[in-house]
Amino acid sequence: MAPDVFVEFFGDAFSQAEDEAPQVVQFSVGGQSYALPVHRVQEVVAWPEHITPVPRAPSWLAGLMTLRREPVPVVWLARLFALESLQQPACVLVLQAGGRRFGLGVDQVHDVHTLPTDTLEPPPASLQQASDTREIVAVCRMEGERLVSLLDLRRLLQRIALDETTAWAEPTASNPDNASEPTASEEEGRSFLFFRLDTELFGVAIDYVQEIVEPPEVYTTVPQAPPAVVGVVNLRGGVLPVVDLRRQLGLPEAERTPQQRIVVLTAAEQPTGFIVDAVTEVCEVPADALQPAAHPTQQDNPLMDQVIHLADQGQIVQLLDPERLLAQVRVSTHVPETVV
Secondary structure (H helix, E strand, O other): OOHHHHHHHHHHHHHHHHHOOOEEEEEEEOOEEEEEEHHHEEEEEEOOOOOEOOOOOOOOEEEEEEEOOEEEEEEEHHHHOOOOOOOOOOEEEEEEEOOEEEEEEEOEEEEEEEOOHHHOEOOOHHHHHOHHHOOEEEEEEOOOOOEEEEEOHHHHHHHHOOOOOHHHHOOOOOOHHHHOOOOHHHHOOEEEEEEEEOOEEEEEEHHHEEEEEOOOOOOEOOOOOOOOEEEEEEEOOEEEEEEEHHHHOOOOOOOOOOOOEEEEEEEOOEEEEEEEOEEEEEEEEOHHHEEEOOOOOOOOOOOOOEEEEEOOOOEEEEEOOHHHHHHHHHHHOOOOOOOO
16 A cells, blocks of 8 residues: 555654554444554553543543543543444553543453554455444555554544543542643553463563464474474564463463463564464553562572562563563574474
């Protein structure tokens, strides 16, 4: 498609999208699949237990949720797009626009994908003419022949008039916590991808995450590979070594489940996939939540030297050092020249 589609879709990140494979977050609403540029998504959180309604608000504005002391307006996307959805959203995509945050309530967040630009097509004429779907700038077919609609965030903002409705995020008397100003440590937060292995919660800095994909049915085995290396796969014409992260960390083996995902990490232009039990969320973490790990697993080259204390959830997330993890795999993995 024409480059102007990328300008609309990626905005300020267009130049980066030209140099690197552009990435999108795919999600579903009312049985339909959509995608937004990954750089637009600040974090993904579960649908909150409590949302403060906004008086005289349109039906698609679910209300305000409190996210680290800040009131964030939440748009119920199924209602905005006039889609049939009998259930409330399961999670919220937290987006950043114009220096302010707002949330999109969606049914399910799937994976982070590299956008196959050669499959981009203009929206069907029926979608271009429909007033409820004018935010769709293009459609494409992901792996598995899933038709995904790409949303233009600027058009979406114009429709919900976020920049004009400043009252959405005003503190209310019924929620005094909303009036608190974010601290310096909150403003200096970093984003992490959280995932589960066995009963434990782990995390990696989102900067190292290239994409998240479903595991294939079979892997091409690597002769004389270490036990943690399950094989290699063909990822859009490239050879991707895949490591069972349970084995790598010395955790018990587990049966394959539908929730398993391959988290593709990259550093020094060397991507490697790591099988995890389930991806839980992308979360922005304030700096004061990062703490040194009490007992690194390997004193000479610790893979986990920090933890995140999620005080509001009562959970500890063990942070993996992606560069050390990738270096450990690169030293021992031999990748065959040809993968079918």
